[in-house]
Amino acid sequence: MLLLEVAEFIAVVLAIGYLILATRAHIACWYFAFVSSAIFMFVFWDVSLLMESMLNGFYVVMAVVGWFEWRFGGTEHEGVPIRTLKLWQHGLIISSLLIAASINGWLLQENTNAAWPYLDAFTTWASVVTTFMVVWKILENWLYWLLIDSISIVLYLDRELYLTACLFAGYVVLVIYGFLQWRKIYLQTG
Numbered sequence: 001m002l003l004l005e006v007a008e009f010i011a012v013v014l015a016i017g018y019l020i021l022a023t024r025a026h027i028a029c030w031y032f033a034f035v036s037s038a039i040f041m042f043v044f045w046d047v048s049l050l051m052e053s054m055l056n057g058f059y060v061v062m063a064v065v066g067w068f069e070w071r072f073g074g075t076e077h078e079g080v081p082i083r084t085l086k087l088w089q090h091g092l093i094i095s096s097l098l099i100a101a102s103i104n105g106w107l108l109q110e111n112t113n114a115a116w117p118y119l120d121a122f123t124t125w126a127s128v129v130t131t132f133m134v135v136w137k138i139l140e141n142w143l144y145w146l147l148i149d150s151i152s153i154v155l156y157l158d159r160e161l162y163l164t165a166c167l168f169a170g171y172v173v174l175v176i177y178g179f180l181q182w183r184k185i186y187l188q189t190g
Contacts, residue, residue, distance in 0.1 A: 004046055005163075011039035012167045019171060022134065023178035025082070025185060030067035034060055040164075047159045050114045051104070051124035058128060066135045082137045082186040090140065093129060100125045116155055123152050139186050142179035149175060 014036035021029035037059035044053035073080040085093075104125065105118030114120055126148045133141035149171040156165035 004043060007039050008043050008161060008163050011036045011043060012163050014039070015167055016170065019174050019178070023174060023181050025070075025137070025182065027067060027070045027079075030063045030070070033066070034063035037063060043161070043164075047161060048113060048115050049120055049155060049159060050112060051108065051120040052155070055124045055127050059131065062131050062135060066131075069135050070137075080135075080137045081189060082139055082182050084139045084186070097122070097126050097129060115159060119151055119155055123148050123155065137182075139179070139182050142175045142182065145175040145178075146172060 014032045018029045018032035018036055021032060037056040041053050041056035041060065044050075044056060070079050101118065101122035101124075104121035108114040108117035108121060126144060130141050130144040130148060133144065149168045153165050153168045153172075156162075156168060
């Protein structure tokens with residue numbers, strides 16, 4: 001159990017570094033995301049949050065994609081600018097998330113020993129979509145993270161991952177800061 005706690009601590013410290021750098025739209029955030037997510041993948045598997053474990057495997061891949069997109073993406077290959085989505089696009093995203101989470105939650109409930117199958121499925125699918133929003137620098141990603149991180153706190157407290165629950169409580173505060181920072185950059189450059 002001590003190894004799990006040490007791994008969780010290291011992942012939390014790196015995840016904080018990731019988010020602080022991400023709020024500043026700094027490309028180095030993706031290095032922290034890569035290592036933190038790799039560690040969390042094993043931590044969550046060990047406590048039977050199966051979807052969270054798979055999600056962190058996805059984050060490992062997306063850290064590479066995110067770094068590349070922020071470095072070379074965009075129309076001039078100088079990195080992507082901060083952008084926004086239309087209301088109808090958010091409606092489509094949210095509807096799709098609820099459907100995917102319902103189906104996935106039912107499958108988990110019927111076929112695995114997953115803890116909190118519906119919430120685990122929702123936070124996972126929402127995180128997948130929102131991660132793409134971060135990679136493409138969609139301003140509203142921070143609002144999605146506010147909901148995802150709030151729900152995740154419940155999952156982590158239930159699994160006795162207290163340090164991770166504290167991390168996500170801190171995330172709730174940092175995502176508000178991130179939204180305000182990205183909005184400021186968007187208004188200055190848009």
